[in-house]
Amino acid sequence: MSVERMLPTLEADDLIGLVRDIAERELRPRAAAAEEAGEYPRDLVRMLGRVGLLGLPYEEVYGGGAQPYEVYLQVLEELAERWATVALTVSVHSLSCWPLATHGTLEQRKRWLPDLIGGDLLGAYCLSEPQAGSDAAAITTRAARDADGYVLTGTKAWITHGGIADFYTVFARTSDNGSHGISCFLVPADTPGLSYGAPEKKMGLTGSPTTILNLDGARVPLERRIGREGDGFGMALEALNSGRLGIAAIATGLGQAALAAAVEYAREREQFGKPIIDHQGLGFLLADMAAAVESARALYIVAARRRDAAQPFRHQASVAKLVATDNAMRVTTDAVQVLGGAGYTRDHPVERYFREAKVMQIFEGTNQIQRLVISRMLRSGER
């Protein structure tokens, strides 16, 4: 059952049609086996790049798709419905291009952005450190200035695409001036001094590697600093506002997949002489799941429309991320319940959805951080 969407343009209709076609034919059939084996589908990601899906929200002049967030996020949702790891790849890649696209000089953008969003390259976003997660301003990775540029030393943690990315958008400390002492660097993967930890043994999203990134005296030329010295933390938070919307959309897609699997099962499976969906206890559970998925979708679309209209959207982004990911956790949990014993086995995808949903409540700002953002905005009256 594909989701009925009201898209703003005919080209967006065609884009969603294309994405569905690719997702059904290429992503869905491979997802379960690749997640089980821990195999990253680099070939599929290259294909998505050729099709133009790795630069959708960026300007046409650099080779992007110039799509509003309202459309880009629905593309992410469609991908996530078939394979969350691949949707996350697109979201993280887009996030890692964001500082250059938004804060790079014209010269920097002309030089690097077409390659970054052109589809062949894969990016990673490096903010967290082992001791600096929610408290991101506590990072200690150092970017020491010397005559030619900077020398980066430190450890970044939880790097999606660690070891397989072609470039790393790295936040590092250029002074001890707290959150004002952080700067952003665009670091190519072949820079000497970069090394990676073993992939984390994760509960879900096992199809893509998450690693430590060690920077051991990695030299980065001055021209690869994005924005001014000290502006990095603001850029990181701004990027995360948009990134959170990506996670909200991916969580919605995951919830949609779980709902679809649960409904299909509940219509076929019979107990006490009738399909279990006709037992009110299950029927109402499924109704609540549908309501949870649809409200998540409505929230991220509202936030995206505000972003597209250049209105403040930080509050709405946090609300969308919080609700969409909490709902995804609940919906995937209930999907396992609907399938009963079958749902607890790896013969059905819902146990995987359940494992994949958990991290959505954690990354790109834990849901406790989202509540902090929302409550502080309520306190200050900021909109």
Place this chain on the structure above:
Amino acid sequence: MKIVTLVKHVPDATADRTFTADNTTDRAGVDGLLSELDEYAVEEALKVGDAGTDVEIIALTMGPGGAEAAVKKALQMGADSAVHVVDDSLHGSDALATAQVLAAAVTKIGDVDLVLTGMASTDGGMSVVPAMIAEYLGLAHVGFVGELTVSDTAVTARRDDDAASETIEAALPAVVSVTDQINEPRYPSFKGIMAAKKKPVETWTLADLGVDSGAVGLDAALCVVREVTKRPERSAGSVVTDEGDGGTKLAEFLAAQKLI
């Protein structure tokens, strides 16, 4: 080099197939799309261009309103322009009339070097139209091609069957139908989708082609569909439980079916 690819708009093969009162395909009630087998022809045309030949690719379709969805996909994949032959008189046309109309359209397009088609449509599945078009046009025809090389003056085509492969050369212009083994059709890119909106699509009627409307359509069809019956539901199979004699029971079953 001017290449015409024939593209057909067909009902989605995954949906239930239904027929109207005159035993023609019901197109109103189902989603339509580009016949998947025609995507291989479009891809092969694009590959000729990718290989360095300067090509102009025209996607040609015949069908009622809505059939332009098929040419749209071809344009999104990279064809340069499209022609849609649409005329109420065409309703119910058989393969012969279809070939006659498409041949007339190829003639009207003019100076065509190569006509590329899928090996069959996914709805009718007759595989005869390409050969018929070649006959109408007086051109060489090579069908069911699994590998194709195109030079300025000729095509070299490999055709595979169960027993052997044969390589055939034909002088251009020619009509070639390709199998689903010949390539892997590309997905349109998002840029291709955007560009397709600006590509020219011409709509021609039978009058534009100089084809007599009395010679086509249901009444003129030599091939008449008398009756359509839904394929019977598959009956439940028999289950062989292995109680130490599973092999014997299987052999008995196969022997009873006269399979061994």
